[in-house]
Amino acid sequence: MTAAVNPAERGGERLARAAAEAFAARGFHGTTTRDVAAAAGLSPAAVYVHHRSKEELLAALSFEGHRRVLALVLDAVAAGDDPVEQLGGLAEAFARHHATEHVSARVVNYELAALSEAHRAEVSALRHEIEAAVRDVVRRGVAVGVFSTPDPDLTAAALLSLGIDLARWWRPGGRWSPDEVAAHYRGLALAMLGA
């Protein structure tokens, strides 16, 4: 899959942003190519100047969104050397991301079924990397004795749930800012691990 990092793509960028917002709000199948084009201020045919199909547009958004999450998770792990520090930072960054980037996060987490088999496989590999990174921090903390949980892998899954589900319910202008959510979720994550 080519990265498609095209420099002078103003129309293309507007299309991508419009598509992400529409897919997040109404879902891939609830969005027409005419919706996307209109929201980007372009004609319906303009979608096909920049993307081979509606599904490839979704795949590009999903791929990019997943890569950003993976990078953020790996960064959090690399930023510390003890599991408490690593997992605290991870939970915080993960939560903040799913709040601030809730539009992208909704496409990433709730439109997987609309991807072609090939694209879904590609994206699944990234998801497994993300899940493995979280699982590894939890397992390492348990092994070292700073975490305590009867089932490390299930707790790791629950930690991911906590962050991901923010994309479903969190809204800007609501009761909690991204920073407030992030700080609180760090505490929750460590409490879940008995740290």
Added chain:
Amino acid sequence: MTAAVNPAERGGERLARAAAEAFAARGFHGTTTRDVAAAAGLSPAAVYVHHRSKEELLAALSFEGHRRVLALVLDAVAAGDDPVEQLGGLAEAFARHHATEHVSARVVNYELAALSEAHRAEVSALRHEIEAAVRDVVRRGVAVGVFSTPDPDLTAAALLSLGIDLARWWRPGGRWSPDEVAAHYRGLALAMLGA
């Protein structure tokens, strides 16, 4: 995708089950009325013998699913008199439900945007009751001193996230049975509240 029709069920019931499964798997807009009818072993027109529109079929499923969740939450609160007991039971029942009923739960939680304004309002009232019940148990536990959390309402939201997100990722035949998830999530919920 051929129909595995249970002839003991009447047409209307087969339609409802087929619709729930299709909406859960591919989303409301990704499902055609012909898909639903075929999965129920009926002709396309049969959908309109039992429902006025595709959206009303979704609304019926959503309404019924929400009522079942609300009943389960209220039951858990009524089953105990101290907040630790109540919230433990609630977390356990909530998790078990979102695993065993993950098909219905996915329609309930991820297809709200496809509802008409009127139906969404009706369903929102039920959702607020569910959220309020959880919030109240957490608040009461904090007031009594058996729970400890810097932001009870945000923790209540996180508790809901934990259960709801199960509908997204949990699959039968996976690593964890509904009972295993339920037992573990009781422990996680109480840990999040410092109980």
Added chain:
DNA sequence: CGCCGGACTAAGCGCTTGCTTACCATCGCT
């Protein structure tokens, strides 16, 4: 200047969609 290539559009093709219409079969009831 001429002309090439990329961004973009007007028009529309062929198919699929939600839903309707007109009709039929079965059953309990008077």
Added chain:
DNA sequence: AGCGATGGTAAGCAAGCGCTTAGTCCGGCG
């Protein structure tokens, strides 16, 4: 026997869908 209610079907309409075609516009360059 006759009848209405119930639950179903075959056929198809109008609208909307993803995507294509044929072309315009325009900046950069030899």
